[in-house]
Amino acid sequence: MTDAAQAAPWQGTVALVLGSSTGGVGQHVSSLARGLLAAGCGVLVCGPAATDELFGFSAAGAGFAPVEISANPGPQDSGAIRALRRALTGRELGVVHAHGLRAAFVAALARPTAPLVVTWHNVVLARGLRGSASALVERIVARSAALTLGASEDLVARAESLGARNARLGAVAAPVGGAPKRSRTAVRAEFRVAPDVPLILSVGRLHPQKRYDVLVEAAARWRELDPAPLTVVAGSGPSYMMLAQRASELHARVQLLGHRTDVPDLLAGADLAVVTSDWEARQLFAQEALRAGVPLITTAVGGLPGLVGDAAVLIPPGDVDALDRAVREMIADPARRADYAARGPRQAARWPTEQDTIVDVLRAYASVTQVPAGQG
Numbered sequence: 021m022t023d024a025a026q027a028a029p030w031q032g033t034v035a036l037v038l039g040s041s042t043g044g045v046g047q048h049v050s051s052l053a054r055g056l057l058a059a060g061c062g063v064l065v066c067g068p069a070a071t072d073e074l075f076g077f078s079a080a081g082a083g084f085a086p087v088e089i090s091a092n093p094g095p096q097d098s099g100a101i102r103a104l105r106r107a108l109t110g111r112e113l114g115v116v117h118a119h120g121l122r123a124a125f126v127a128a129l130a131r132p133t134a135p136l137v138v139t140w141h142n143v144v145l146a147r148g149l150r151g152s153a154s155a156l157v158e159r160i161v162a163r164s165a166a167l168t169l170g171a172s173e174d175l176v177a178r179a180e181s182l183g184a185r186n187a188r189l190g191a192v193a194a195p196v197g198g199a200p201k202r203s204r205t206a207v208r209a210e211f212r213v214a215p216d217v218p219l220i221l222s223v224g225r226l227h228p229q230k231r232y233d234v235l236v237e238a239a240a241r242w243r244e245l246d247p248a249p250l251t252v253v254a255g256s257g258p259s260y261m262m263l264a265q266r267a268s269e270l271h272a273r274v275q276l277l278g279h280r281t282d283v284p285d286l287l288a289g290a291d292l293a294v295v296t297s298d299w300e301a302r303q304l305f306a307q308e309a310l311r312a313g314v315p316l317i318t319t320a321v322g323g324l325p326g327l328v329g330d331a332a333v334l335i336p337p338g339d340v341d342a343l344d345r346a347v348r349e350m351i352a353d354p355a356r357r358a359d360y361a362a363r364g365p366r367q368a369a370r371w372p373t374e375q376d377t378i379v380d381v382l383r384a385y386a387s388v389t390q391v392p393a394g395q396g
Contacts, residue, residue, distance in 0.1 A: 236263055
C-alpha cells in the first residue's frame with residue numbers, strides 16, 4: 021500500500037471525466053490517474069479520444085472510454101451525455117470526478133448513480149447571452165455536485181454563491197516536468213539569438229483569456245531596446261491568426277511557435293517568463309517557470325498571487341504600460357533577475373506535491389461515500 025492509501029484509506033473505482041484539453045487540466049487528470057492507480061484504486065477516464073493520445077491514460081494502465089466533450093457547448097452535448105451514461109453504466113463506481121465546467125455539466129446531466137465530485141479549474145469570463153448561458157451551467161454544476169473542489173479560493177467562493185452544498189479548496193499540483201534535453205546555447209541557437217539578447221517566453225493556449233494581445237503590444241515597444249528582446253509564445257489555439265497579424269502590423273519581435281512538448285528546454289534558454297492572462301487558477305506555466313528558476317512577470321488575477329507569493333513580479337491585467345515597465349526593469353537589472361531566479365524554487369517547494377494531491381482526493385472521495393451513522 022502506498023503512503024497515499026495509508027493516509028486516506030479509500031478504496032474503490034473512480035471515473036475521471038474531462039473535456040477537450042491540451043494543457044493544465046489534462047495534465048492534472050493524468051497525474052491523478054497515475055497516483056490513484058498506485059494507491060490501489062480502479063480508474064476509468066472518460067474524455068475526448070485526443071486526450072488519451074496526448075496524456076496517455078490507457079498507457080498508464082487506466083481504463084479509457086471516449087466521450088467527445090468539446091470546449092464549447094452546443095447540440096453535440098446530447099451525444100456526449102449519452103456516451104458518458106453508457107460508459108458509466110454497469111460499472112461498480114465509487115465516485116465520478118469531473119474536471120472543469122464542461123465535463124461537470126455533461127456528468128451532471130448524465131445523472132451517475134455514484135456521488136459526483138467536481139473540480140473547478142476555470143472562471144467564466146464571457147458576457148452577454150453566452151455569459152448568461154454559462155452562469156446557468158455553473159449553477160447546475162454547483163448544485164449537482166456532492167463535493168466541489170476549487171483550484172483557487174475565488175472559485176470556491178463562486179461555487180458557494182451559486183448553491184454548492186459542500187465546497188473547499190482542492191490541492192492541485194503541477195506534475196514535475198522533465199529536465200531539459202538541450203543546453204541553453206542549443207535552445208537559443210534555434211531562435212538565432214545572440215548570448216546578450218534577452219529571450220522572453222510565454223506558454224499557453226492562444227485564447228482571448230490569455231491576453232497575448234497585451235504581450236504583442238508591449239513587444240512592439242521593446243524593438244527600441246539595445247539589444248532588442250525576442251519574445252516567443254508556445255501554444256496553439258483560436259487566437260493564432262489574430263495575434264500573427266497584429267505582430268506583423270506592429271513589427272513586433274514575436275514568434276508564435278505552435279504547440280511544443282519541450283517546455284523545459286524553452287525555459288532553459290529563456291531569460292524571462294511572462295503570463296498576461298485575465299484570469300488563472302494555478303497556471304501551469306507559471307509553476308514551471310518558478311520551478312526552473314526563470315524570473316516571472318505575471319498578472320495579479322485569480323489564484324496567481326497566492327500561487328507565486330513574492331517570487332514573481334505582479335502587474336494588473338490588460339495593462340500594456342505595466343508589462344512594458346516590468347520587463348524593462350528586469351532586463352536592465354541582472355541582480356534583480358538573479359534574485360527572482362532564486363525566489364522561484366523556494367516558492368515552488370511550498371506547493372502541494374502530486375502525493376499531497378492524491379491524499380487530498382482520496383479524503384474527498386471518502387467524505388462523499390461514507391455511510392452516515394445509523395444507516396449502515
